[in-house]
Amino acid sequence: MMRATTFTLAFVFVASIAPAQTDRPAVGPDRPFQLAPRVERTLANGLRVIVTRQAVVPKVSVTLTVLSGYSSDPASLTGLAALTADVVQEGTKTRTSKEIRRQVFGMGGSLSAGVSQDYSSLSVRGLSEFAPQLIELVADVAMNPTLPADEIAILKQQRLQNVVQQKASPQFLANRQFRRALFGDHPYARTSETEATLGAIDRAKIEAFHRAHYRPNNAFLLVVGAVDPEAIVAVAEKTLGSWARGDIPRPSFPAPPSISGRKLYFIQRPNSIQSSIALGNFAIKRGDPRWYELTLANAIYGGAFNSRIVRNIREEKGYTYSPGSALTGFANAGFYRFSADVRNEVTSATLAEVFKEIDKMRADGATGQELQGAKSYLRGIFPIQTSSQSGLASTLNNVYIFGLPKDYAETFGARIAAVSPDQVKSAASTLLGSQNSVITIVGDWTKVKDQLAEFKDVTFLDTDGKTIPQPQ
Amino acid sequence: MRTCALAACLAALTTVAPGAQTSAPSIGSSFSVPVVYRKLPNGLRVVVSENHAAPIVVVEVMYRIGFRVEPQNRTGFAHLFEHMMFQGSEHVSKFEHVRIVNENGGDLNGSTRFDHTNYFETMPSNALELALWLEADRMRALKITPETLKNQQDVVSEEVRVNVLNQPYGAFEWLGLPQKANTNWYNAHNFYGDLTDLQAATLDDVKKFFDTYYAPNNAVLVVTGDTTVDEVMRLAEKHFGSIPSRPLPPRPDISEPPQTAEKTFTEGDKLARTPAVAFGYHLPERMTRDFFALSLLDPLLVSDESAKLYQALIKENQIASNVTGGFNYGLGNNFDYNGPMLYTFRVDYRPDLKGVDVLKVVDKVINAVQEHGITEDELKQAKVNFRSLFLENIEGGFGRSDLLAALALYDDDPNRINTILSELDKVTTVEVRDAARKWLVPANRTSIDRRPEGGTR
Numbered sequence: 001m002m003r004a005t006t007f008t009l010a011f012v013f014v015a016s017i018a019p020a021q022t023d024r025p026a027v028g029p030d031r032p033f034q035l036a037p038r039v040e041r042t043l044a045n046g047l048r049v050i051v052t053r054q055a056v057v058p059k060v061s062v063t064l065t066v067l068s069g070y071s072s073d074p075a076s077l078t079g080l081a082a083l084t085a086d087v088v089q090e091g092t093k094t095r096t097s098k099e100i101r102r103q104v105f106g107m108g109g110s111l112s113a114g115v116s117q118d119y120s121s122l123s124v125r126g127l128s129e130f131a132p133q134l135i136e137l138v139a140d141v142a143m144n145p146t147l148p149a150d151e152i153a154i155l156k157q158q159r160l161q162n163v164v165q166q167k168a169s170p171q172f173l174a175n176r177q178f179r180r181a182l183f184g185d186h187p188y189a190r191t192s193e194t195e196a197t198l199g200a201i202d203r204a205k206i207e208a209f210h211r212a213h214y215r216p217n218n219a220f221l222l223v224v225g226a227v228d229p230e231a232i233v234a235v236a237e238k239t240l241g242s243w244a245r246g247d248i249p250r251p252s253f254p255a256p257p258s259i260s261g262r263k264l265y266f267i268q269r270p271n272s273i274q275s276s277i278a279l280g281n282f283a284i285k286r287g288d289p290r291w292y293e294l295t296l297a298n299a300i301y302g303g304a305f306n307s308r309i310v311r312n313i314r315e316e317k318g319y320t321y322s323p324g325s326a327l328t329g330f331a332n333a334g335f336y337r338f339s340a341d342v343r344n345e346v347t348s349a350t351l352a353e354v355f356k357e358i359d360k361m362r363a364d365g366a367t368g369q370e371l372q373g374a375k376s377y378l379r380g381i382f383p384i385q386t387s388s389q390s391g392l393a394s395t396l397n398n399v400y401i402f403g404l405p406k407d408y409a410e411t412f413g414a415r416i417a418a419v420s421p422d423q424v425k426s427a428a429s430t431l432l433g434s435q436n437s438v439i440t441i442v443g444d445w446t447k448v449k450d451q452l453a454e455f456k457d458v459t460f461l462d463t464d465g466k467t468i469p470q471p472q
Numbered sequence: 473m474r475t476c477a478l479a480a481c482l483a484a485l486t487t488v489a490p491g492a493q494t495s496a497p498s499i500g501s502s503f504s505v506p507v508v509y510r511k512l513p514n515g516l517r518v519v520v521s522e523n524h525a526a527p528i529v530v531v532e533v534m535y536r537i538g539f540r541v542e543p544q545n546r547t548g549f550a551h552l553f554e555h556m557m558f559q560g561s562e563h564v565s566k567f568e569h570v571r572i573v574n575e576n577g578g579d580l581n582g583s584t585r586f587d588h589t590n591y592f593e594t595m596p597s598n599a600l601e602l603a604l605w606l607e608a609d610r611m612r613a614l615k616i617t618p619e620t621l622k623n624q625q626d627v628v629s630e631e632v633r634v635n636v637l638n639q640p641y642g643a644f645e646w647l648g649l650p651q652k653a654n655t656n657w658y659n660a661h662n663f664y665g666d667l668t669d670l671q672a673a674t675l676d677d678v679k680k681f682f683d684t685y686y687a688p689n690n691a692v693l694v695v696t697g698d699t700t701v702d703e704v705m706r707l708a709e710k711h712f713g714s715i716p717s718r719p720l721p722p723r724p725d726i727s728e729p730p731q732t733a734e735k736t737f738t739e740g741d742k743l744a745r746t747p748a749v750a751f752g753y754h755l756p757e758r759m760t761r762d763f764f765a766l767s768l769l770d771p772l773l774v775s776d777e778s779a780k781l782y783q784a785l786i787k788e789n790q791i792a793s794n795v796t797g798g799f800n801y802g803l804g805n806n807f808d809y810n811g812p813m814l815y816t817f818r819v820d821y822r823p824d825l826k827g828v829d830v831l832k833v834v835d836k837v838i839n840a841v842q843e844h845g846i847t848e849d850e851l852k853q854a855k856v857n858f859r860s861l862f863l864e865n866i867e868g869g870f871g872r873s874d875l876l877a878a879l880a881l882y883d884d885d886p887n888r889i890n891t892i893l894s895e896l897d898k899v900t901t902v903e904v905r906d907a908a909r910k911w912l913v914p915a916n917r918t919s920i921d922r923r924p925e926g927g928t929r
Contacts, residue, residue: 020612021711022563025605027576028598031527031698056525057863058503089777097787101778106853108860110776127860154790161793165746165820168640271742274630274638306567306574315567318626321634341634373575380577380596387526388867 033383035392035409039229041236045245046217049236050400051229054389059108060131060225061393063123064138065401067220068213071117071187071251071330079193080201083155084209085113085120090151092144097151100141107134111141117188118331119401120213125390128226132235135223139239142214149203160198167463170276170341170442173267177440177461178278178337181265184257188333194465215246220400224393253332256282259436264455267442268471269463275347275443279354280337281433286329286402293419293427294336298327299374300366300424301357301432302338306373308357309338317353319346331402336432344443348451351439358434365425379413445471504890505866508701509880512709515689515717519876519886520704521696523868529697530869531603532592533611534877537685539663540586540726540811543677548665551584552628552673553681557591558582559620561610566620569606576602585803586663587810588881592870597698601707604695608711611691614682618675625671632664640743644922645750645818646802652737653752653918658726659812689717692880694873728754728812734914738827740925746793749827751834751919752814753912755799758807759883765899765907766815767806768854770798772846773837774817775857784837785819791829794820805865807892808878814918815911827921838912845905859893 109126183189302309302325323340578595654660756762774797801816865871
């Protein structure tokens with residue numbers, strides 16, 4: 001199957017005999033990159049307010065983040081935090097749902113919620129001249145929602161249909177089962193609602209979640225854009241200063257279960273013409289100081305286009321279009337995950353190559369040139385990612401959610417540069433699981449079973465997530 | 473977002489809604505983009521837009537050849553060819569382009585669209601010349617082998633499988649609908665490619681396509697970011713100046729005869745578990761008055777939860793869970809194409825209903841606009857909203873460079889980036905009503921009702 005990349009038959013389509021520069025141009029000296037200074041205040045009620053000016057275009061990004069998300073849901077009510085973040089947008093003491101939508105639209109924005117394991121964010125981007133009104137509106141939604149029963153019914157119905165619809169997506173199924181298998185009973189296993197958990201959520205539970213978690217001492221406001229930071233702090237004081245503190249219930253985080261052996265979960269999806277693979281193991285939480293060295297190891301292994309996995313199973317073997325690995329860091333745990341969609345015939349060949357590359361990283365680390373290249377890559381794309389208002393907002397949001405060093409954005413490049421080859425090797429060998437891994441495959445077992453005979457203890461599931469006998 | 477994203481760049485690109493000002497106090501209108509536009513003697517267009525906010529540059533080369541005009545027995549070839557542009561050029565071996573860009577702190581991609589194919593690098597600005605050299609090298613001479621061609625035929629086949637054949641709904645709203653709505657082959661073929669056609673491509677096909685279309689006089693080079701006009705022009709001349717221009721073939725007739733009766737289709741879906749309906753209206757020609765009028769009606773119809781269709785379908789009638797839509801849906805925005813185009817919508821609806829039930833509600837919403845028009849207040853809000861999204865898109869990075877490239881290639885006027893909003897400002901409520909009356913009618917519409925058919929359970 002393996003094709004050598006020889007160039008014996010190469011020929012050049014030369015359009016002309018005009019001279020070309022044969023030598024690759026050198027790269028000039030690093031040009032310094034400085035983010036504007038940030039203003040950070042804590043209001044008397046505990047709300048942190050962070051404002052930074054970035055003014056290429058006259059726009060503003062406003063994000064109010066509550067530090068409670070899916071992991072604060074009771075297990076039987078998975079989706080409560082997510083539904084709450086939607087429902088608060090459906091009416092306040094002074095605005096109807098329609099008025100909220102129409103007002104935000106007319107200021108050039110769109111209000112939306114983003115809910116993850118550790119947080120719920122309400123965010124809007126609009127024209128910066130409306131910054132005070134946008135902040136006032138977000139504050140109103142967070143502080144004074146009326147949680148109308150009829151709107152709750154509509155949103156539940158909408159989410160219910162999404163729950164059914166998602167079960168047709170192989171990438172969704174692979175990821176959901178991967179997380180469930182990895183985290184077991186840990187709160188981080190709660191990633192998406194089901195028909196049952198949605199059914200159990202009612203207005204009283206949403207009201208209770210809002211009352212308990214939407215509190216200034218559990219939140220921060222982040223504003224990035226063409227604004228005067230001191231004026232924004234004053235607006236925040238005026239609009240959010242009266243928000244009452246509360247005692248915040250915290251989920252208890254047991255130690256995540258440990259994974260031993262290579263455990264295969266196969267989700268039977270008839271008619272699949274590809275195997276959708278997700279595999280990996282626990283790594284580190286987002287705030288772990290080893291984040292930088294593991295990020296480098298991951299970039300070399302599979303986290304960049306120019307990575308070993310992409311070269312191998314895409315550019316040499318042509319197994320797949322979009323292979324890659326990613327680190328996910330939560331507040332209390334984290335994991336790395338490789339994922340790819342490959343045609344049925346190369347399912348086991350892909351697994352073999354992926355583990356071969358992991359084992360190589362674990363045993364040998366990276367070459368000098370690879371490490372140098374990965375450092376340049378990560379240091380280079382950081383200013384690219386933070387050069388837009390939305391990119392900077394996203395980076396800073398993580399700083400305050402995960403309690404990263406306050407100078408995270410300012411020192412990221414230097415921290416990456418300081419990582420040693422030994423640290424990368426050690427990160428890879430201790431953190432990238434190989435013999436102990438969760439493997440999930442969504443596909444058609446009848447088409448790939450002969451390739452997977454080495455797995456003796458396979459758990460079979462249907463697309464609803466229920467255990468089933470081995471498909472025939 | 474790996475190289476060559478028909479679909480990879482997709483989802484994020486809903487309508488690049490420009491906003492616009494009302495006549496008197498122009499909201500957010502003080503902003504303008506610096507643009508310098510020149511042409512090299514070989515015909516290569518060069519656009520420079522300085523932006524010193526961060527030490528980064530975007531280098532983009534856009535060729536005026538897309539999937540619309542690919543060879544007729546080679547569906548998907550324009551996109552396959554795009555992949556080959558990463559497989560080696562005269563001084564850069566296979567995949568080295570990617571390694572060189574990443575190892576010097578940059579990211580890159582390419583994408584194939586209706587009327588163009590683009591290639592871009594986002595780099596630290598100290599690597600500007602490196603990016604220009606890489607682009608010039610592959611414009612001058614591509615170097616491929618039977619092995620690299622076979623490799624990318626396999627990769628692209630997997631791309632089609634992951635984005636179309638193994639997905640519920642099979643991209644029916646952006647890949648399937650144009651094939652049903654249009655009648656001219658150029659607009660109506662499977663542009664992601666039939667797997668048999670993709671595997672049938674030869675080295676000779678690649679060479680011929682390159683020789684025919686990848687000429688400097690069929691392209692634009694855009695550089696935005698932390699550089700100067702003088703530096704870009706000097707380096708463009710140095711690296712691209714000696715690439716000779718070539719005669720270009722005449723453009724084929726891509727026009728689409730007017731549709732006179734509604735077309736409706738039903739498809740079974742072996743993978744999906746809930747139904748969805750997609751429908752599209754042929755759009756008026758780009759940059760005409762009707763085009764601008766519909767560009768402003770669009771965010772009122774189908775932007776977020778505020779929009780008329782969301783309110784009608786999800787809130788009032790409660791028959792759907794999601795509605796999306798836009799010009800050049802799934803592939804771009806209002807400005808980055810140059811030929812017949814659809815205004816496409818997709819509605820995910822309740823399993824106990826049929827697509828026609830959705831269309832009835834849609835028609836009610838549209839009929840109200842046709843009958844009563846929109847209010848002055850709505851028009852003003854639409855202009856603000858369009859302006860806001862437009863500004864966000866051209867803040868920097870690829871959004872700015874890609875719009876400048878399209879305006880240079882299709883309008884020979886990248887400065888139009890600074891006048892589009894004022895053209896939108898002139899739109900009146902009467903124009904919106906009249907454009908809706910003319911274009912958003914069933915006779916101009918094609919729909920596909922996509923229904924689950926056994927399968928994935």
